[in-house]
Amino acid sequence: MNHNLSYLHPYPFAKMASLLADSSPAHAYPEIKLGIGEPKHAPPDFVLDVLRENLDKLCQYPSTNGLFELRQTIAHWLERRFFLHHVNANTEVLPVMGTREAIFSFVQAVVNHGDNVEESKEGSSANTSLDKQLPLVVMPNPFYQIYEGAAILAQAMPYFVPCTISNDFKGDYRLVPNEVWEKTQLLFICSPNNPTGAVMTMDDWEMLLRLSDKYNFIIASDECYSELYFTEPPIGLLQACANLGRHDFKNCVVFHSLSKRSNLPGLRSGFVAGDATILKSYLQYRTYQGCAMPVPHQLASVAAWQDEKHVAQNRALYQEKFVLWMTELGELLDLRMPDAGFYFWIKVPEQFDGDDEVFVKALYEQANIHALAGRYLSREVDGHNPGKGYIRVALVASVEESREAISRIRKLLSA
Structure with a gap:
């Protein structure tokens, strides 16, 4: 077996299962799941219709680069959404089976060891082991755990940039030492960020692009939440490139998905x-x-990318829930409106000693609400875990369930 598998951390939801193993939910209430970022709004019927109408095409092997019709549709969507002059459907777009799989495999493909390969040490990261010759993958902290796992299994070392309230939860990349950038092959950015909801600005992108030019590393921008915004659509990496006249998108790739x-x-x-x-x-x-999207899925995807009406309706539902939470709980919880996305990154109330594990256990045991402890989404570096003292709540439940969750949380906080 690959010895690097032993260095992988348990997934956040496995940690939550362990935390709650000896707990019992509040059986007086039906369960409300706000811990996993799995969309619960109804999928668009017209997309499901296209899927059903093309099930006979499951008898075909799909090509790895997908149907031209899908690539062309995606290219046109990128041009409209991010004000791009031209996106080449044949060379600049690649359909994938969900961005989780693509992010993982992308790291395996781009990390280059050259002649310098040495064993990593269990529990180490580049933040504390800069003397190592392993290539570095820089990522925000807290983060989507696939970034870290992919780096470890590509035998690279993760370097964590803390995202805290002092830097608007975006990370201050100006503080990353030059010696780190010199060894960096790949930088992950998540904008809008999971879990904090922070969004990169044009100035942020320009700084990172200049660093990429200087040190010759790839920027991979995870933009899966880009369409869940409140007023202005977030600027993406390719849009930032175009604004700077970088129409070849040198060393820049973005990941998008239909999931959210x-x-x-x-x-x-x-x-x-x-x-x-x-x-x-x-x-x-x-x-x-050998990972290619089935043809019926591709044709359904064409229909989805061509329509914006259902996306606007989706945004409106999330906006309604955010307003509800802010209105009903804003005075009792330290709620910070995200720039985009569907997560609240909530500072734990003092009555729970600022302990995210204690708070999520109380939500489960006294209100039968599932949330996620923030420390499980981040790593401790230099004695500090930037997720500790926060919880992530995903507003994926219905408006009615949200009202019920708010009522239970109010009772819990006033007890």
Whole structure:
């Protein structure tokens, strides 16, 4: 077996299961799940219709780079959404089976050890082991755990940039030492961020692009929450490139998905777009990997990317729930409106000693509400875990369930 598997951390939900193993939920209440970021809004019927109408095409082997019709649709969507002059559907777009799988495999494809490969040590990270010759993958902290796991299994070392209230939960990349950038091969950015909801600005992107030019590393932008905004659509990495005249998207790729945008997590449909040179090699990797989207899924995806009406309706539902939570709980909880996304990143009340594990246990045992302890989404670096003292709440439940959850939380806080 790959010895690096032993260095992987348990997934956050496995940690939650262990935390609650000896607890019993408040049986007086039906369960409300706010811990997992799985969309619960209804998927668009017209997309499901296309899927059903094309089930006979399951008899076909799908090509790794997908149907031209899908690539072209995605290219046009990128041009409209991010004000891009031209996206080449043949060289700058690659459909994938969901961005989770694509993010993981992308790291395996792009990390280059050259002649310097040495064993990593259990529990170590580049923040504390800069003397190592392993390539570095820089990522925000807290983060989507696939970034870290993919880096470890590619035998690279993760370097964590803390995202705290002092830097608007975006991370201050100006504080990353030059010696880190010199060893960095890949930088992950999540904008809008999971779990904090922070969004990168044009100034933020320009700074990172200049660093990428100086140190020659790839920027991978996870933009799966980009369509869940409140007023202005967030600027994406490719849009920032275009604003700076970088129309070849050098060393830049983005990941997008229909899971959150269109409430289709089970369709496993997304795409990678950007630097054609990088995608050419990544396509070769995926050809050997043998991971291609079924043709019915591709045709359903075409319908989804071509329509914006259902996306606007989806945003409106999330906006309604955020307003409800802020109005009903804003005076009792330290609620901070995210820039985008569907998560609240909530500071634990003092009555729970600021302990995120204590708070999520209380929510479970006294209100039968599932939330996620913030420390499980981040790593301790130099004695500080930036997720500790926070919980993540996903506003994926219905408006009615949200009202019920708010009522239970009010009772819990006043007890």
